Amino acid sequence: MTRIGFRLALAYRGDIIMTCVSLVAQVFLLRMIWTSVYGSRPAAAGLTLDALLAYLTLANLQSFATQTLVSRTIHHRIRTGTVFFDLARPVGYLRQMAAFQVGNTLGGLLLLAPVVPVVLLVGSITVPVNGPGYVITLVLGYVIAVQLALLISLIGFWLMETGAIHLLYRLVSQFFAGTMVPLAFFPGFLGALAEILPFQYTGYVPAAVYVGHISDVSGPVTVELAWIAGLWCLLALTWSRACRRVVIQGG
Amino acid sequence: MAEILRSLRLYFLLQRASARGAMQYRLNTVIGVISGAIWQGTGFAFVWVVMHTFPSLAGWGLAEIAFLYGLRLTAHALAMIPLMSVNDVQWIVRNGEFDRFLLRPLNPLVQLMGNRMGIAQFGDLLAGVALLAVAGRNAQVQWDVWLVAFCAAAIVGGALIEAAFFLALCSLSLRMVDTFALRVFIDDVFSKFGSYPMKIFGGTVEWLLTFVLPVAFVAYVPSSVVLGKLDSPWAPAAPLLGVALISLAYLVWRRQLAHYQSVGH
């Protein structure tokens, strides 16, 4: 499954290259907007312009690298009925799909590699303030992203048409991940909401650790681990329900 | 003239049929519209969050940016609601459906347009009009009949500019040239860069977005006129650019259609 996901990423390289172009455009746009609003101000919300631009570049790269295809795949396989082949395999379904996603991400990263310098040039980057902390929070964040994607895709066992739900999920998750605005700028209730939701761990938290906006990693890591554990239980529960449903439908 | 009215009537009949088909997946349709609105909502939420901290973006206030944003969004929605199914052209050619359009006594482009409804784009329209209404009231503008008329013309003109690029690229797909990725890119540029004052991009990029891919003329130039930020005698003519471009795009379509080769033989 890992290998299939990897190959699929390469097979759709056309799409991915286009996404890369779009990523470069996005980073450029953000740089221009933020540079313009900062004007001559040295810092806002505790971030200097340099740190902010590095943050944005990084957060967008991350969001690109951790985007998940797995829900789309699962949706497709449920609709076409090929899901039954997956269920027939001797490896647990969720584990297969998670492996698929990891392979797909690795494939995506391979294609992303040559674009990184361009993105860094168009955006900007600084040396990491806390490298190890960045890697840890990012990896844990990625686990959360995959878990959430799997959870969303399981809806497909109940509803046949889930395209719109996936889109909605992607939008909300991206916005609250803070890829365009660091969470530190979110005003009032929006900030509180972003603080509660788990999406920040796929974008804001690791990037903020990188630029030193978050200095103590232990807090976020604990919360991340808690999310992972909680989501794991939720997934297991939902999956057992979905499983029963598949049996009842009987194809 | 009679033929245009007939085409219009049949277009609405076809569109009603596809809408009725789509209504059978009602939940998905509703979510489609909502996610369209939310997609644009999150886009504007970004502007709002930024301007919460910083009051001015290149000399434009929140209400003014909102107006610009709303104008572009409305134009975009107006362009894409009828053209969404033209996006499928390559698929429709490949599975042979396009042959059927040529077998009927109605302009194939009208049939293609009536093939499917752009559902999510109604969300865009909703968000766009709402933004325009709120921003139009909050920005410092002395509204009169002429300005409202200019606004309407600007929206239609902007829609035509976007529609022109979209149609021309789709036309190439009649001959199995895959322009999907290119369309996504162009759409991306229009939606990302069209919603901000061109000044922030500076120099080359501003020039490119004005004269090469005329993103600036969709919303930036008309909004500047409405908001009194641009005082050029030529600026009020901006909506006419859309008319010129769409005519050109239709010529491209006709030319590509003449070379249509069907599939399968």
Add this chain to the structure above:
Amino acid sequence: MIRVEGLTKVFRRPRTFSGPFGALRTLVTRQYEERTAVDDLSFEIGEGEVIGYLGPNGAGKSTTIKILTGILTPTSGTVEVNGLVPWSDRSANARNVGVVFGQRSQLWWDLPLIESLRLVGSLYDVPAARFETSLRKLRDLLGLDDFLDTPVRQLSLGQRMRGDLAAAVLYEPPLLYLDEPTVGLDVLAKEAVREFIVETNRAGRTTVILTTHDLADVEALCKRIILIDRGKVIFDGAIDALVDKPRRLVVTLESQPEDVRGVRRDADGRYVFDIHGDLPGMIASIAAEHPIRDLSIEEPDLESVIKGIYTR
């Protein structure tokens, strides 16, 4: 009704490149691949005829039909359909022709059949009164009543084909192109389709051009066939003329002589005689010379004739 002269279609398509910038490469590099699908084709079809337009896969059948219906523009040659040039008067031509593709429905997938028919009526500007008369007739003829309100996607293949036939003749076109109208249908449904074609042709003097791989359709419906291969007409005439060959007597003998009355033994050890005149006498005279183990008589049929032509 239809006049085709020197019709040639050469497909010339740019080499397409895949990949994200494939579109640009395709536009920039002007490389072409050429293939002649129809080569100097000429024939005429009169009003009220039912023509079997046959040929192996890739012979140029679809290309011809697509030119006759105005979908494609030919490379050279002249075509006149009911006084019109199909590709330059496409819209006017469209009102004169009904087209059914057996493999592809023209009905709206998610709508009830009746809605699809109404839409087709509107597209062809059929006045309401005429639509109702037409519909009433078709409901009887095709037995549409059972599924008129069913969404098309829920119809069986046979029902869907009846719906497609109804849509194609709703505006009473003088010319009907049927491309594999019985493909995938069961015996009864095939029979219904054939009856409908016979009736439409009889009642309205509708000219029918039928392409099919099911030769039973052709035998049941067509008097004349046009056979094409590699873009050229290889036979044009009455079916009777094509199958006008002697019956054959196939004999297996107890002994296996090298030849019997000048007929050599075939690979299966059988002797095949063309039958001219007195069959019992012929059998008797063979039996008198060699003890017969088994014998059979083969009637010439369209299928074996055409198979013979295809494999030639």
